[in-house]
Amino acid sequence: MKRIFLRALLIFSAISLVSACQRTEHFMDRIEPPVKVINESQNRRDSGGNQTVAEGIPLGEKIPISKEVLKTWVPETVGDFRRIQLLSGHREESGIVSVLADYQHRDLKAVGIKVEILDGAGGNGSILIQAAQERLKLDIEENKEDMLTKIHLRNGQRVRESENKKQQFAEIEFVDQNRYLFQIKGFGLSLSQLWEFSSAASFQQP
Template identity: 35%
Template sequence: MDTSLEEDFLDRETKSHHPLVEKVPLTGDELQSSVPYSVGFFRRVSLAHGLHEEMGISSVRSKFQHTKDAQKSLSIEIMDGAGELGALLIEKSEEKLKEDFEDHSLPEKTVINEHQTFRVLEKERTDLHRTYLEFIHSKRFLIKVHTQNLSKEELIDFIHLFRLEKEVIDTSSQ
């Protein structure tokens, strides 16, 4: 278990004030079944769950590759914010995403701002054609996306087409 997360959690006066603490995390199988096989021109090439189980956080990571251009790929990680440590993860992410931020230090550009209804952290390495996004979906799931050789437009299209299965979103609102 990640001791810094544990310490942050244990140092709190009250056990929790975040509503996700009371929710039961989805299982790895439930999260895994929510990841679509294809999204637009991208097909899933790998899928794994249990990556953060030792921290008490349910998660799934999937890699997608473009069907016509094998140089274009991305990985998406979904972490469930339910339960004690999951709620802490979401709370820390909400704090990080709260303020607008911009840093154009070469070779990486970092921006935190709002895109539609989401607060998004975006890191871009134009020299390596890589982009990283981080945002919170449905006030419960921390989503991390790493891309290789995708334009910003292609990445935005993928994110808009990627849908967590309705059953997962319904379960998260209970």
């Protein structure tokens, strides 16, 4: 009787171990290895922004990259602009990884740029990315209170451009790799100058 009990216990333990391993493997499939994530931060800039999210795993089920890696996407200097502030974790309560960077012109103190990059992985992040992609879906051109806004296809990518020439304000928005939302605002700059900054920072290829 004792032998039967021990044999049953061993079989139960083996089944439990196999089940636990399968659950662990399923969870690990959702996590991007650090090497892959670090390479992605570099390769994204070389891809022209046309890569897509890995097939097989819905964006809402993917694990967001770390904010430490996302910080590496906003360089300290871009041409005549110097990064004066870098904020991360401001969307953590929503389960969204993002970084917010402020840049100031080296000589013109009134000229600045604000950049936010958001990772759309995870439940709330994927909802936000889906909403952004819906906004960018249709071609639109409107002029409202001196703010000219245009949504169109630019270099193979859907973008939203806004510019108020009187106030010298410009803004651009786009989704990279169907996952990362970029929102870039320029103060004291034209729209073309803001795109030059974006290209120099490798946010999007020219």
